[in-house]
Amino acid sequence: MSTRRSRTRQSTTSRISDDQINDLVSKLQQLLPEIRNRRSDKVSASKVLQETCNYIRSLHREVDDLSERLSELLENTDSTQASIIRSLLSQ
Amino acid sequence: MASSTLIPNPVTNNTDRARDSAKRRKRKKIQRQSNGNGRDQNSQNLSISNDQITPWKSEVQQQVYSSKLLQALRQVRQSSGTGNPPTKSPRRGRAVHEAADRVLAVTAKGRTRWSRAILTNKLKLKFMKSNRRQRGMVATATGNSRLKKPRASILRLKTKNLPAVQRKTRVLGGLVPGCRKQSLPVVLEEATDYIPALEMQIRAMTALVNLLSGGSSSTSVTGAGHLGHLSFSRPPPNL
Numbered sequence: 157m158s159t160r161r162s163r164t165r166q167s168t169t170s171r172i173s174d175d176q177i178n179d180l181v182s183k184l185q186q187l188l189p190e191i192r193n194r195r196s197d198k199v200s201a202s203k204v205l206q207e208t209c210n211y212i213r214s215l216h217r218e219v220d221d222l223s224e225r226l227s228e229l230l231e232n233t234d235s236t237q238a239s240i241i242r243s244l245l246s247q
Numbered sequence: 248m249a250s251s252t253l254i255p256n257p258v259t260n261n262t263d264r265a266r267d268s269a270k271r272r273k274r275k276k277i278q279r280q281s282n283g284n285g286r287d288q289n290s291q292n293l294s295i296s297n298d299q300i301t302p303w304k305s306e307v308q309q310q311v312y313s314s315k316l317l318q319a320l321r322q323v324r325q326s327s328g329t330g331n332p333p334t335k336s337p338r339r340g341r342a343v344h345e346a347a348d349r350v351l352a353v354t355a356k357g358r359t360r361w362s363r364a365i366l367t368n369k370l371k372l373k374f375m376k377s378n379r380r381q382r383g384m385v386a387t388a389t390g391n392s393r394l395k396k397p398r399a400s401i402l403r404l405k406t407k408n409l410p411a412v413q414r415k416t417r418v419l420g421g422l423v424p425g426c427r428k429q430s431l432p433v434v435l436e437e438a439t440d441y442i443p444a445l446e447m448q449i450r451a452m453t454a455l456v457n458l459l460s461g462g463s464s465s466t467s468v469t470g471a472g473h474l475g476h477l478s479f480s481r482p483p484p485n486l
Contacts, residue, residue: 172430172432176432177432180432180435180436181435183435183439184435184438184439184442187439187442188442201412202409202411202412202415205412205415205416205418205419206415208419208438208442209418209422211442212419212423212438212441212442212445213422215442215445215446215449216422216445218449219344219347219445219448219449219452220340220344222449222452222456223340223341223343223344223347223452224340224343225456225460226320226340226343226452226455226456226459227339227340227343228340229456229459229460230320230323230324230339230459231339
């Protein structure tokens with residue numbers, strides 16, 4: 157595979173190189189809106205982890221809010237039925 | 248896609264039939280999508296073959312998710328609508344959230360640990376009380392995706408074994424389903440897939456909320472592309 161330093165690749169134990177972890181951290185960093193907007197070059201891994209936790213928590217909260225709104229909207233049966241059927245048919 | 252079930256144990260659930268019909272509709276929808284959607288470049292690369300990794304940002308994926316979500320929500324409504332007093336909104340909100348997560352995990356096609364964990368957790372809560380022993384049954388093969396050189400350099404991870412990093416890894420593992428006691432690279436990889444999936448879930452649910460609430464103009468219109476043309480080009484029904 158990659159020509160990094162030779163190491164034994166047991167399946168999921170911790171024989172993964174630092175380079176690979178750095179790759180993963182940088183990929184994750186690209187997903188985070190905070191760090192992406194700040195455009196800073198050097199970000200510590202700990203900061204990336206922290207930002208990831210915060211971001212996932214905020215995403216969960218948003219999904220919670222949306223679920224609440226959806227459940228309230230679903231209680232309105234007749235019009236919901238009509239709009240659902242219409243949207244399914246016209247796709 | 249050839250594989251029909253993600254989980255070895257058969258799920259005696261109504262959503263199976265819904266899932267199968269949704270899969271058939273999804274195939275037609277994907278082909279239609281690849282021909283008629285000029286806005287999305289991603290769908291052209293991955294429209295027909297479902298074996299390639301479908302990015303969460305693509306419109307196709309959101310279409311798939313939205314249609315499955317609608318069916319799941321209808322069942323939630325049917326199962327809890329008849330005879331329930333209307334003051335059950337916290338529980339119903341929770342049911343909607345769980346249905347949305349389940350549909351998200353199904354859309355992930357079981358390739359990631361968090362999606363399998365969501366689905367097996369549903370089974371565990373339904374049929375068994377103890378959930379510690381079953382974790383070992385979940386397959387752990389996650390294909391290692393392409394690893395490119397990082398564009399922005401980060402500080403060398405010499406601090407991999409620091410207690411601070413370990414602590415944050417545990418916290419992050421607690422947030423991503425199924426990664427509570429995983430090592431750092433596993434948690435990172437799962438989070439890298441989980442975050443775009445959550446973002447897509449938010450886009451799809453926002454579009455659905457906008458659609459159901461009468462198509463009033465809202466800020467997050469970008470995600471409402473495929474469903475939004477309904478609400479913006481046509482006056483809503485009597486609500």
